Amino acid sequence: MKKIFSFLFIALLFNLSSFAQKVDKVKFYEDESTVNVNLEFDMKDLLAKKALDRYLPGMVTMTFKDGSTASQKVEVTARGNFRRESCFMPGLKINFRKDSTGSLSKFKEVKLTNGCSPGDDPGQLVVKEYLAYKIYNLLTDMSLRVRFMKISFKDISGKRKPYTQYGFLIEDIDDMAKRNKMVEVEGTQYYTEQTNRDQMTLVTLFQYLIGNTDWSVPAYHNIKLIGPKEDRNVRPYVVAYDFDICGLVDPPYATIDEQLQDKISSVRERLNRGFPRTMEELKLAVGLFNERKERIISLVKNNEHLSSRNKSNTVQYIEDFYKTINDDRELKRVFVDGGRTALVGTTQSAVASR
Numbered sequence: 233m234k235k236i237f238s239f240l241f242i243a244l245l246f247n248l249s250s251f252a253q254k255v256d257k258v259k260f261y262e263d264e265s266t267v268n269v270n271l272e273f274d275m276k277d278l279l280a281k282k283a284l285d286r287y288l289p290g291m292v293t294m295t296f297k298d299g300s301t302a303s304q305k306v307e308v309t310a311r312g313n314f315r316r317e318s319c320f321m322p323g324l325k326i327n328f329r330k331d332s333t334g335s336l337s338k339f340k341e342v343k344l345t346n347g348c349s350p351g352d353d354p355g356q357l358v359v360k361e362y363l364a365y366k367i368y369n370l371l372t373d374m375s376l377r378v379r380f381m382k383i384s385f386k387d388i389s390g391k392r393k394p395y396t397q398y399g400f401l402i403e404d405i406d407d408m409a410k411r412n413k414m415v416e417v418e419g420t421q422y423y424t425e426q427t428n429r430d431q432m433t434l435v436t437l438f439q440y441l442i443g444n445t446d447w448s449v450p451a452y453h454n455i456k457l458i459g460p461k462e463d464r465n466v467r468p469y470v471v472a473y474d475f476d477i478c479g480l481v482d483p484p485y486a487t488i489d490e491q492l493q494d495k496i497s498s499v500r501e502r503l504n505r506g507f508p509r510t511m512e513e514l515k516l517a518v519g520l521f522n523e524r525k526e527r528i529i530s531l532v533k534n535n536e537h538l539s540s541r542n543k544s545n546t547v548q549y550i551e552d553f554y555k556t557i558n559d560d561r562e563l564k565r566v567f568v569d570g571g572r573t574a575l576v577g578t579t580q581s582a583v584a585s586r
Contacts, residue, residue, distance in 0.1 A: 255294075255302050257338055258411070261377035261403050265297040266537075268382050269399075271326075273308040275387035282316040284309065287327055290388070292336070304334030311343065318485060319348035321385070326401075339404070345476070346383060346399035348485065355398040357476070357483050359537045360546060362400045364442050364475040366531050370524045371438055374412055374431065374458065374469050377403040380537070398537060402473065409458040417457040417468045424449040425507055427457065428467045433517045435470045436506030440566070441521070441553045443479020443502050445492055447472060480549055502553070508571030511564060518557045525554060 273290030287307035294302045307327040315322040324346060328339040345361060347354030368375040378400045386394045409415050424432060427449060439447060447454040449470060457468040477486040479500040486499040496503050509517075532538065532546045556562045 255336055255338070257403075257407060261379055263297075263379065266380050266382055268295040268384075269293065270384045270386060271308070272386040272388050273306075274389055275385065275392040276389055278308065278310060278322075279320070279392065282310050282322050289330070290326075292326065292328075294336070302335040304328065304336050305331045306336075315348060320350065321346055321348065339401075342404055343402045344383075344399055345378075345402060346385075347397045348483070350395040350397060355537075356539060356542055357481055358398045358400065359535065360481045360542065361475050361478075362398075363531055363535060363538070363546070364478065364480055365400075365402075365473075367442070367528050368438055368472070370527055370531070371520065372431070372434060374408075374471055376405070376408050376471065376473050405456050405458075405471070408471065412458065412469075413460070414458040414469070415461045417459045417464075421450050422457060422468060426467060428469045430513075430516075431469045432506065433509055433513055434520070435472055436504065436509075436567075437514075437517050437521060437557070439472060439478075439506075440502055440504055441480075441550065442475055443482075443499055443549070444472075444475055444477075445489065445496070445499075445503050445505050446474070446477055447505065480546060500549070502556075504566050504570050504572075506567070506571060507573070508568050511560075511568065514557075514563055514567050518563070521554070521557060 270293040271290065272292075274288050278284070278288055287309045290306050290308045292304065292306050296302075307330050309325050309327075310316050310322040311325045312323040324344040325341060326339075326344055327341045328334065328336045329341065331337055345358060347358050362378055362380055365376065365378040369377060380400050381398070382396065383399045384394060384396045405416050439445075449455050449457075454472060454474040456471040456473065458471060459466050459468040475481060477483060477499060479498075479502065482500055488496060488499065492503060528550060529547060532543055532550070535543070538546070556566060
């Protein structure tokens with residue numbers, strides 16, 4: 233009888249342990265602690281064929297702050313045209329659906345942001361891009377959440393040297409839309425001014441804050457759209473993502489689009505890529521940015537992974553933005569007089585919205 237009870241007790245502990253390892257997607261992105269990750273896949277194959285459009289088998293193990301772990305089989309592939317061509321390690325996409333019973337299977341397929349190459353400096357760039365997402369989260373719930381990680385990349389074949397670097401997972405667009413009681417809007421071209429005006433104003437100011445010009449609404453370039461499922465006549469809401477070559481991050485490989493080179497010469501130079509707004513509209517948005525300023529600055533100053541030098545530079549870059557938006561003449565110059573205009577004969581040109 234004692235043996236039976238011992239067996240049942242051990243089985244119960246095993247089941248409780250397995251249950252504890254089930255990861256809740258919503259809580260996962262709400263948690264601010266760093267996840268330690270081991271990611272194993274055929275690095276040699278992926279790095280030799282960065283343009284591949286197929287998945288490679290792999291294994292991921294996550295260790296959380298409380299010591300609990302979650303492991304399962306995954307599939308890994310490269311993403312991002314520029315990074316495939318120019319980086320040692322391209323951006324990655326991880327498919328968790330390989331094991332439908334795994335503790336991480338509900339994540340389905342998500343993007344992983346990691347450094348362009350091994351080393352501390354690329355890791356700092358990752359931290360700054362992570363902070364761009366966190367700043368965006370402070371301004372609106374209609375933004376993709378992220379979870380910071382310390383990732384150990386390991387080659388299954390053992391032919392590539394392992395290395396460890398910072399990275400972060402990006403929330404799936406469908407999960408973000410669901411949080412906002414909406415769905416992703418796809419398959420229809422929307423020009424910038426056909427989207428929700430107030431949200432577009434907020435996103436435009438945010439992109440200006442981080443010094444990002446690498447986005448386009450009609451081309452769906454680093455932009456997603458969401459809207460209520462039951463009413464497709466409602467103007468969709470713009471959601472920005474991928475901030476790796478913005479001024480706040482300032483990577484050494486960043487380049488300016490040739491169409492903008494007569495306006496700016498560096499990604500650190502800010503350029504308004506939105507359309508004109510009234511001062512009343514701008515003042516409303518500026519009020520929100522001012523309200524969140526202290527929390528935005530604290531995000532940077534209190535980040536344990538960002539170097540002192542990068543903290544100082546990043547805070548100064550943000551402070552420069554606030555000087556502009558709180559000077560009425562500058563606010564009008566940049567966002568009223570400096571707003572973009574549609575080409576003659578069009579509602580809004582796709583070219584003009586690049």
